Amino acid sequence: MAWDEEYDTVSVGSGIGGLSAAITAAEHGAKALVLEKFELLGGVSALSSGQLFPGPNHLAEAAGIEDRPEMARQYIDHLGQGQAMPEIRDEYLSGSRECLLFFDKIIGIPMQVIQGLPDYYYPSVPGSAPEGRYVEVRPFAASQLGDYQKKVLISPYGLYYSYSTSSEWVEMQQGGESLRSCIQRHVTNDERCAGAGMAAAQVLAALNRGVNLRTSTEVIELITDDNDGRVIGVVARDRAGTHRIRARRGVILATGGYDWNKPFVRRFDGLPDTGSMALPTVTGDHIVLASKLGVIPMPSRVPSQSPIFVGYKVPTELIYGIKPSYRLLVPGQPHSMIVNRKGKRFSNDSFYPDVVTKAARFDGQEDGMVNWPAWLVFDQRMLDRKGLLPVLAGQPLLEGMASSAQSLSELANEIGIDGNGLQQTVERFNCMCSNGVDEDFQRGINPWGRLMAGDPKLKNPNMAPVSQPPFYAVRLERVTMGVPTAGLPTDQNGRVKNAAGDVIDGLYAVGNSSAWMDWGGGFNSGIAGMRGLLYGYRAALHMTAF
Incomplete structure (x- = not known):
């Protein structure tokens, strides 16, 4: 050969x-x-x-x-x-x-x-x-x-x-x-x-x-020995054409995940619509290459623990020539909360693994995904003190990132969720902020979440009232990051x-x-x-x- x-x-x-x-x-x-x-x-x-x-x-x-x-x-x-x-x-x-x-x-x-x-x-x-x-x-x-x-x-x-x-x-x-x-x-x-x-x-x-x-340089084929099936090389393609490259000891597939292969994301992760922060070349090449040798990709045994995050679109940001771009959300910023379509909190929204798990909850055929879609709701103080990437603290949000209103009822109407539910949720949350104890979901109890998103000057680093208008809501998305x-x-x-x-x-x-x-x-x-x-x-x- x-x-x-x-x-x-x-x-x-x-x-x-x-x-x-x-x-x-x-x-x-x-x-x-x-x-x-x-x-x-x-x-x-x-x-x-x-x-x-x-x-x-x-x-x-x-x-x-x-x-x-x-x-x-x-x-x-x-x-x-x-x-x-x-x-x-x-x-x-x-x-x-x-x-x-x-x-x-x-x-x-x-x-x-x-x-x-x-x-x-x-x-x-x-x-x-x-x-x-x-x-x-x-x-x-x-x-x-x-x-x-x-x-x-x-x-x-x-x-x-x-x-x-x-x-x-x-x-x-x-x-x-x-x-x-x-x-x-x-x-x-x-x-x-x-x-x-x-x-x-x-x-x-x-x-x-x-x-x-x-x-x-893209690898488009694995070369095997006709006698014993051993992988002995690859066919690689670059701007100059294709090349047959021998690998005497072995080939290592290290192409990452399959974020930008939408059929794979739908099939393996059960998600019809996701965004990604991974490189645009992460398309599951390892699966395509190995499948020709009789390899079947295997799923995680604990799907609810798969690291598919929540995040949000940044419609005006151009990354890798793909528009819109996405950002991961590290929840738990003071003056914010995460709610479902009923306007209710449903998780420890200062700890993203809990948010991800609860967002994926399927509650029977009648109710379906009870906590999805979900929204990040926050007030002007969060924007002033923390910002929301790529927007830094004190800067206005980019066009299309969020809906905003001067009242919670107007905000709920704008995004199409239950206004009474949101009002009641915010009132209860603000009341609990006074003593820094989340009696509903133990927000702020996790040290990792306090370090990642909290304010150490607060009684509870992850809790501060959502009360200063204007109010904002960002619709959350499922976002992958190559894992x-x-x-x-x-x-x-x-x-x-x-x-x-x-x-x-x-x-x-x-x-x-x-x-x-x-x-x-x-x-x-x-x-x-x-x-x-x-x-x-x-x-x-x-x-x-x-």
């Missing part, structure tokens, strides 16, 4: 999983290639918060934070609701510790523990911890990349996403340096943070190890399995291209990123072991 090029490993996608595999393979002597469909490197993970959730780790221990593996196992078991296989869970925790040590000490990607950031469900869930289980990259000086400085993604959704760390956010909430000051300092020095910082650090690590990085419900079934080394459960030699899937099934369906920020880093690492170790 004639080949245009030959490599040991080929990563299809340049997110955290694809780069992790390429860096690890190169460190172990392999000749590695990364093919990225988008015009810039970094994938969806470059647009993320960059948080990793490894469980107990050496960085936390160095900071004097105590943790025990048995507690982390208990927490993960709760997230998975009995679906996680114990051996996969244990391998995740032990492997994450090993993987972090490798990238921190051997590869030299500087990371830090996010002190003061609790697990999602701390303290209400057994095994949860008040801090120490989240890790992030330190601010990374992009000038180190040389000619690649402009070839690595930063978020198009605003400076906040790429030039501030979670550690700085926590410190700001506790009275430290303002986030605006941090952002200005990082922008001035082009010090990239969060997912953008991890992407930049990984690209530098890859370049230093001779990894070949290509953008605007899908379905993915390719794999073993503990990332090897893809076909419909019969047999491993396909030479084919691996990592990160959001792989299914969560055996791990368990539960979700906690940082797990998606850690899975990408870990299984890219493990896949490369497996490929280079022979």
